[in-house]
Amino acid sequence: MIHIDLTDQPIDVAAALQLVEAEGAGAINTFIGTVRNQSTGRSVVRLEYEAYDSMALHQLRKVAEQALEQWPMLQQVAIIHRKGTLYIGDVAVVVAVSTPHRAESFAACQFIIDTLKQVVTIWKKEFYEDGDVWVAAHP
Amino acid sequence: MNLKIALFGIAREIVGQSALEVSAPEGQSARGLLQDLHARYPELARLSSLAVAVNNEYAAEDAPLREHDEIALIPPVSGG
Numbered sequence: 001m002i003h004i005d006l007t008d009q010p011i012d013v014a015a016a017l018q019l020v021e022a023e024g025a026g027a028i029n030t031f032i033g034t035v036r037n038q039s040t041g042r043s044v045v046r047l048e049y050e051a052y053d054s055m056a057l058h059q060l061r062k063v064a065e066q067a068l069e070q071w072p073m074l075q076q077v078a079i080i081h082r083k084g085t086l087y088i089g090d091v092a093v094v095v096a097v098s099t100p101h102r103a104e105s106f107a108a109c110q111f112i113i114d115t116l117k118q119v120v121t122i123w124k125k126e127f128y129e130d131g132d133v134w135v136a137a138h139p
Numbered sequence: 140m141n142l143k144i145a146l147f148g149i150a151r152e153i154v155g156q157s158a159l160e161v162s163a164p165e166g167q168s169a170r171g172l173l174q175d176l177h178a179r180y181p182e183l184a185r186l187s188s189l190a191v192a193v194n195n196e197y198a199a200e201d202a203p204l205r206e207h208d209e210i211a212l213i214p215p216v217s218g219g
Contacts, residue, residue: 049218055213113219121216122219123214123217134217137217138185
């Protein structure tokens with residue numbers, strides 16, 4: 001019911017969608033986070049994601065469990081996050097959920113990606129042509 | 140007691156290594172550990188936030204640390 005992965009390999013979005021197929025589902029909702037070519041006005045060349053793996057996997061599972069508590073009609077939940085070096089357009093994260101009806105699928109998918117960004121121990125460093133920054137590190 | 144602390148992201152870069160061993164009084168709290176580390180590495184105090192994790196969970200500020208806990212410093216996360 002809950003599928004979690006943290007991988008240094010390219011994420012297969014089609015395979016992630018297959019994970020949440022369910023006969024009782026009338027809706028599959030997916031969020032795909034990709035690498036953008038700019039950040040706060042600077043041109044991004046690449047990103048590096050670093051993870052505290054054991055805690056990230058544990059926290060990802062907790063986020064999925066919280067979603068299941070809030071939306072018990074969830075059929076399947078998949079959260080797959082990439083780590084390592086990513087370039088413009090690469091997929092950094094996929095959240096996919098299936099529910100009987102669409103409204104809960106949007107809400108649960110948004111809750112999962114929003115909560116992931118707040119608690120999961122993954123760090124993103126942006127590399128520009130003229131420097132690099134750990135995102136959100138400083139006020 | 141000796142505490143072994145894992146470091147990630149900008150905290151790892153500030154300290155200059157991926158793990159740190161510190162001696163601390165018995166019953167040292169997460170808050171006490173952070174105060175000690177802020178004094179040794181002032182750059183850590185400039186971060187937007189710095190949490191302590193114990194055994195893969197965020198620790199409360201007054202949580203006592205134990206010698207064999209898996210302890211990590213958690214600078215502001217930025218996944219997704």
